[in-house]
Amino acid sequence: MKVARRRCEPLGLPWRLLLGSALLCMMPHSLAAKDDQTQSLPPRVARVLQWLPEDTETLIVARSVTLPERDPDGPQQVQWQNIGVGLATGDLALVDGGKHSKPLRGRKIECIVSGARNFDGVSNFSSLRCESCAIIVFETDLGDAAGEWTEGLRKAAKAVRTLVGSEVFVFPSTTVMDRWAKETEWQGTYLVLLKPNTVLCASSDRYLESVLQRVNKTPETRALPDNLPEWKQVDLDASVWMLRHTPKVGERAHIVGSTTTFLTNGFRVVYIPRTGSELNIRKIREEWLPKNLFDSQMMRDQIKTVRQPDGTVVLSCAREFRDDTLWFGWQLYRLQAFELFLADE
Numbered sequence: 001m002k003v004a005r006r007r008c009e010p011l012g013l014p015w016r017l018l019l020g021s022a023l024l025c026m027m028p029h030s031l032a033a034k035d036d037q038t039q040s041l042p043p044r045v046a047r048v049l050q051w052l053p054e055d056t057e058t059l060i061v062a063r064s065v066t067l068p069e070r071d072p073d074g075p076q077q078v079q080w081q082n083i084g085v086g087l088a089t090g091d092l093a094l095v096d097g098g099k100h101s102k103p104l105r106g107r108k109i110e111c112i113v114s115g116a117r118n119f120d121g122v123s124n125f126s127s128l129r130c131e132s133c134a135i136i137v138f139e140t141d142l143g144d145a146a147g148e149w150t151e152g153l154r155k156a157a158k159a160v161r162t163l164v165g166s167e168v169f170v171f172p173s174t175t176v177m178d179r180w181a182k183e184t185e186w187q188g189t190y191l192v193l194l195k196p197n198t199v200l201c202a203s204s205d206r207y208l209e210s211v212l213q214r215v216n217k218t219p220e221t222r223a224l225p226d227n228l229p230e231w232k233q234v235d236l237d238a239s240v241w242m243l244r245h246t247p248k249v250g251e252r253a254h255i256v257g258s259t260t261t262f263l264t265n266g267f268r269v270v271y272i273p274r275t276g277s278e279l280n281i282r283k284i285r286e287e288w289l290p291k292n293l294f295d296s297q298m299m300r301d302q303i304k305t306v307r308q309p310d311g312t313v314v315l316s317c318a319r320e321f322r323d324d325t326l327w328f329g330w331q332l333y334r335l336q337a338f339e340l341f342l343a344d345e
Helices: 013-018 043-049 080-089 095-104 144-156 205-216 229-233 281-288 323-337
Strands: 058-066 108-121 128-138 159-163 166-171 187-195 198-204 240-245 255-263 266-273 303-307 313-317
Touching (some): 043 058, 043 108, 058 323, 080 128, 080 240, 080 255, 080 323, 108 323, 128 205, 144 187, 159 205, 187 205, 229 240, 229 255, 266 323, 281 303, 281 323
Antiparallel strands (some): 159 166, 166 187, 187 198, 240 255, 255 266, 266 313
16 A cells, blocks of 8 residues: 655745744754663653653654744744754744734743644645644743733634633644645644643644643653653754654554754754664655755755664754755654655555
């Protein structure tokens, strides 16, 4: 069985790439694989991770970041880390054209922990739909900004609901879809002031409900358990990173998953094979640079793909974000749903 191969459209891409434009602190770069990797998670990240449902497939973590003071008419400097922050914050800055996020901009964030599941391509160019929730923990209480933010949401929201005891502001989904893709019952944009220093932004009310239930009574088990092989490939010292554990669909999944490290001037992706299988480097390269779109050798020279002794394949770019690397930004967006677009061999 083949999974349909779709090409990506950059609809809404500038927003997603720029909404994370922030002052990011760099941490020492370490890629040592440790059996106890998750024991090195920052305590706040480890606690918030327990709020994510157990069937979560993709995790994005950002630490020590700032929501940008953004001038829509001014020049924007985008770094690869900004793309990761934008993916982590979800639709927070997209609601109503971003005007409601103003009270939160410029505020220091301790961490963002974003989980997602059930990815689906909903356009001929592979715009993604998924059930997700971004948990954004600020370093200090929002104070008056919390009231300003919620009052603005209350006036503009399509609906205001109560879910597991929390006030939820409901807005239309921001996902770009073709006419053949029907909106689901759970689909939308759901915003919550969970605590004086914590904001939630979800794309699914049922995923949000699971998060809120786990906040009220955190179970011992959590999403993405310690024994997953992806954890050995995560750079926990990085300010922004992503982990994707692909769900098994029938007999398709021969690849376990991937991890991504977002750096200031570059990124690093590790593809992880299932035990006893070997990754196809040619196919990975073609996913990143389809022959019908990129014939320039200069473009191809901007990424390196290397098979490691442990069987993983590392794809890396050490170039700054520019017009001629914009396509790579879209590919990083697609990595949230890694393997959705790969055809079986």
